[in-house]
Amino acid sequence: MKILIELTVNEELCRLEVEPQQTLLEVLREALHLTGTKEGCGLGDCGTCMVLIDGKPVNACLMLALDAQRHQITTIEGLDNRGGLHPLQQSFIDAGAVQCGFCTPGMILSAKALLDINPRAGKEEIKKTLSGVLCRCGSYPKVIEAVLAAGEKMKGGH
Amino acid sequence: MNPLYVGKSIPRLDGLEKVTGRAVYSVDLALPGMLHGDILRSPLPHARILEVDLSEARKVPGVKVAISGRDFPFMFGGMIKDQPFLAIDRVRYIGEPVAAVAGESELACQEALTKIRVRYEELPAVFDPRDALAEGAPLLHEGQENYTRFGPFESVPGTNICSTSTYALGNVQAGFEAADEIFTDEFYSHAVAHSPMEVHAALAQYSPDTDSYTVWSPTDGPHRRAKELSDALGIPINRIRFISMYSGGGFGGKGTLVAEGLAVAMARFSKGRPIKVVFTREAELTASQTRHAAIIRLKTGMKQDGTFTARQADIVWDKGAYASKGPDVAKRGSLTVFGPYRIPNLELVSRLVYTNKEIAGAYRGFGTIQVTWACEAQMDIIAEKLGMDPLEIRLKNCMQEEDLYINGQVMRGVGSKETLLKASQAIGWGQAKSSPNGSRRRGMGIATTLKPTVTPSDSYCLIKVSMDGSVTLLSSSVEVGAGQKTILAQIAADTIGVPLHSISVPHSDTSIAPFDFGVTSSRTTFHMGNAVRDAGGKVRRKILEWAQDVLKTDAARLNLIEGKILEEGVGERITLQALLAKIYQRGGSLLEVGHYSSAQSASLQASPDLQYMSSIFWMFATHAAEVEVDTQTGIVKVLKIAAAHDVGKAINPALCEQQIEGSVIMGLSNALLEEFKMKNGRILNDTLADYKLASMMDIPEIIPILVETGHAEGPFGAKGVGELAAAPTAPAIANAIFDAVGVRIRDLPLTPEKILKALREKK
Structure with a gap:
């Protein structure tokens, strides 16, 4: 039994049919082809599927697509949709915060949720907030540097 | 000519695709x-x-x-x-x-x-390799001697021994007789998940x-x-x-x-x-696969002055159900149990034993992590008994330039000592301990190691220059996250003399790109880098020959820099694009093959019949750790790790630092947090909630240090870094725990339960 739903993803309204049990992650990846949102575990343990729901970080594997209606959903693909890179994306490249890249979208979105509220967030706050995203390459030290650098840029009112 | 790209922390070529979510992984493909x-x-x-x-x-x-x-x-x-x-x-x-x-x-x-x-x-099933070795143990692979073997991997028919190898140098018995002290210890290195x-x-x-x-x-x-x-x-x-x-x-998995x-x-x-x-x-x-668990018994003879007389090592590797890359882990990985030390007499027995468990395979370090755990933990046991400083005993014994490896190979580009000095200096070795009050105690530990790379092995590549001067590098060195594409493009740009942005490095396709042994054993920068040097040099020479004809001058007076042909004393004569437009008026492409094989290197010469143990280059690393142990809870907090790595020459220092930081975190995670909980062959902790990986909250301050000894045969002097990098972390932490609270843990992982138990037993 499919249900017609409407999702606002990256400021674009999408109308689509989903199974009631489908997660937001499945719908983003399979129906909307937004594969920048990754699946690392499907259980909410790894954070690679992090998206923003009304600006707050959420593991998309733990949310039903149905429940994501009437919210603003932001995926990694929505960060540079005005042309240029988001300061976080640029900082991740510049600071060498990317290795295999599989956790990178989750890291960047998690950091965006933090910096949007507090661009002055310090190292400890960054660590605490981003600890929900696991990275086996161990890019953590350079991710922290990247987020600090992006915060500096965003304080300037980006 | 000074390189324009090599040696610089160029942002990785795959960065943009990865920060935008556009990089496509196998899981994304439809x-x-x-x-x-x-x-x-x-x-x-x-x-x-x-x-x-x-x-x-x-x-x-x-x-x-x-x-x-x-x-x-x-x-x-x-x-x-x-x-x-x-x-x-x-x-x-x-x-x-x-x-x-x-x-x-x-x-x-x-x-x-x-x-x-x-x-x-x-x-009937068997889960412990010691039980699997016992007479009458259930056999996993009856008739294993009939399997096809691709290498000198000797099985023991009628047993669970998948492969076995031995090695001896000198006379260990005489060495033990000459010793003032003999140390016999057993260590255990546990299985861990790659968990990419x-x-x-x-x-x-x-x-x-x-x-x-x-x-x-x-x-x-x-x-x-x-x-x-x-x-x-x-x-x-x-x-x-x-x-x-x-x-x-990937990490080997x-x-x-x-x-x-x-x-x-x-x-x-x-x-x-x-x-x-x-x-x-x-x-x-x-x-999927795990790291091999290993039981490592070491018997080491020492003189009172802190020099080695002999070492005997007996290693049992827990294979799991199928061979995978275990035979070579057990053969080559075992050898580094002798550490980067001068030991005159040695003997090794290594056995790889089938058990009814998940397959163990290649894991970052390829056995070196396991044996370094034993070697470096025992090094501190020895230092303690002999009343020597752990740094001093290592400095006294570590290999130096042109020392002979255990097979007689002359070792060159030996940064062992320098990594020891730099890591210890960065951590503040020898400074007074500043333990906070209460139940917490601080301590420092150090561990060092070396690792060969798979030798001999081959890499081929193709460089294609299109008629507009843009360059495509076709190589099968897969981008596993360490920056392979970026490093190879840096080497190509400087070798040919074209801008980095004019080079594209597509994903490997085996129907197009020629053979490469693989992104394994930290071999890519050295081997594929050399293949790129070979092809790039040919491309450059061809372009300069054409320029000589077109410009009617002597090629010796010409230079190709950043896609422009310059003439000595004249300056820019023509761009590469304009030159190729003349050469390829009806279209065309310049194609050159690059090849590097370590097989022919004279530096591999060793004692008769032992050349198979030689390595085209050797990596050296030292980690120094500072920890704080809570004697009430047994919880270890790693405060700082200084990690010095001899990389030969850093083609891209930022990428080398990523490898070092990443490995320290992986090593710390393996040593302190990770462990499979097993019951009757079943892994009980099968989620990332229960199988703990280090998160951002678990990381200490990490000081990556690059030592650049240079390697005569490496591209621009480079060696490798990623494989070795996690090996010294666990013993450095364990040695720091001993320094802090005086307890020695011989079995990984270093859990609070074991530390508390040891603290109680000590009292």
């Missing part, structure tokens, strides 16, 4: 007509398969393929051909693939799996018309995987095409056929429709 593949796995650790009934599964709507091992009765294995694609008449570990289904949807596959009926006859954030995934498509397969996968060695499939299926290599995808982390073999088996029966196999995280943790 092909027209694609079917989902799913696997029925063994619930038993050891059993005979009496029957697999697929009839009901085949009736599920949407299911197109349902097969068992009998339908695809081939065996594979890069070192020993001992593994079926799907279990044929026997299962040897919980999680072993027994049957496979492919269908239009994941739901259809899941339903079909529930309808497969398997009848098993359970067999991207699980194993692959797609495969079979063409019935040409009897050929195409496989999309993140494997670190696509040409060797193609060879393994070719050997297994009995079809020529050119009928197996591997197309590489971005790898979401993507260095054999895992999801690939399953996708291929199903694809054979899907009438040309592609099959996609994606492991669950549960399967990733319990049924």
Whole structure:
């Protein structure tokens, strides 16, 4: 039994049919082809599927697509949709915060949720907030540097 | 000419794709007509398969393929051909693939799996390699001596010993007699998961018309995987095409056929429709591959002045159910148990033992992590007994430039001492301890190691210059996340004399790019880097010859820099683009092959018959750790790790730092947090909630230090870094724990329970 739903993803309204049990992650990846949102575990343990729901970080594997209606959903693909890179994306490249890249979208979105509220967030706050995203390459030290650098840029009112 | 790109922290070429989410991994790929593949796995650790009934599964709507091992009765294995694609008449570990289904949807596959009926006859199982060595132990592979072996891997028929090797130098008995003190210790290095954030995934498509397969996968060695499939299926290599995808982390775990073999088996029966196999995280943790656990017994003879007289090592490696890359881990990985030290008499016995558990395979370090754990823990036990400083005893014994390795090879580019000095200096070695009040105690520890690279091995590449001067580097060095594409492009740009942005490095496709041994053993920068130097040099010479003809001058007066041809004393004469427009008026491309083989290097010369142990380069590293131990809880907090690595020459310092920081975190995570909880062969902690990986909250301050001794045969002097990097972390932490609270943990992981128990026993 499919249900017609409407999702606002990256400021674009999408109308689509989903199974009631489908997660937001499945719908983003399979129906909307937004594969920048990754699946690392499907259980909410790894954070690679992090998206923003009304600006707050959420593991998309733990949310039903149905429940994501009437919210603003932001995926990694929505960060540079005005042309240029988001300061976080640029900082991740510049600071060498990317290795295999599989956790990178989750890291960047998690950091965006933090910096949007507090661009002055310090190292400890960054660590605490981003600890929900696991990275086996161990890019953590350079991710922290990247987020600090992006915060500096965003304080300037980006 | 000074390089413009080499030696600089150029941002990685794959950065943009990765920060925008546009980088495509195997798990992201969707092909027209694609079917989902799913696997029925063994619930038993050891059993005979009496029957697999697929009839009901085949009736599920949407299911197109349902097969068992009998339908695809081939065996594979890069070192020993001992593994079926799907279990044929026997299962040897919980999680072993027994049957496979492919269908239009994941739901259809899941339903079909529930309808497969398997009848098993359970067999006695063995989980501890020591039990597996005992007489009368249940055998996993009767008749293993009949398996095809690709290398000098000797089995012991009628036992569970998959392979065994020995090595001796000098006379250990005489060495022990000459010793003032003899140390006998047993250490245990535990199994851990690779656990990349991207699980194993692959797609495969079979063409019935040409009897050929195409496989999309993140494997670190696509040409060797193609060879393994070719050997297994009995079809020529050119009928197996591997197309590489971005790898979401491998760490050795993507260095054999895992999801690939399953996708291929199903694809054979899907009438040309592609099959996609994606492991669950549960399967990733319990049924992919692990690091080999190892029991390491060391007997070491020392003089009172802190010099070695002899070492005897006995290593038992826990193989799990199938060989994978274990035979070479047990053979080559064992050798570094003698550390980067001058030991005159030595003896080694290494045994790789089958058990009814998840397969152990290659894991970052390739055995060096396990043996370094033992070597460096014992080093501190020795220092303590002899009343020496742990740094001093290492400095006294560490190898120096032009020392002989244990096989007689002359070692060059030996940064052992420098890594010891720099790491210890950065951590503040020897400074007074500043333990806070209360129950917490601080301490420092140090550990050092060395590692060879797989030798000899070969890399080939193609460089294609299009008629507009843009350059394509075709190589099978897969981007596993360490920056392979970036480093090779840096080397190509400086070798040819073109801007970095004019070079593209597409993913490997084995039908186009020539052979490469693989992104393994930290060999890519050195080997593929040299192949790129070879091809790039040819391209450059050809362009300068053409410029000589077109400009009517002497090539010796010409230089190619950043895509412009300059003449000595004149300046810029013509751009590469304009030159090629003249050469290729009707179109064309310049194509050159690059090849590097370490086989011919004179530096490999060693004692008679021992050249197989030589390494084209040696990596050295020292980690120094500062920890704080809470004596009330046993909890260890790592405050700081200084990690000094001799990389020869950093082609891209930022990428080297990433490898060092990443390895320290992996090493710390392995040592303090990770452990499989097993019951009767079943892994109980099969989620990332229960199998803990270090998060951002767990990391200490990390000081990466690059030591650049240079290597005469490396591209721009470079060696390698990524493989070795995690090896000294665990012993450095354990040695720091001893320094802090005086307890010595010999079995990994370093859990609070063990530390508390040891503290109580000490009182």
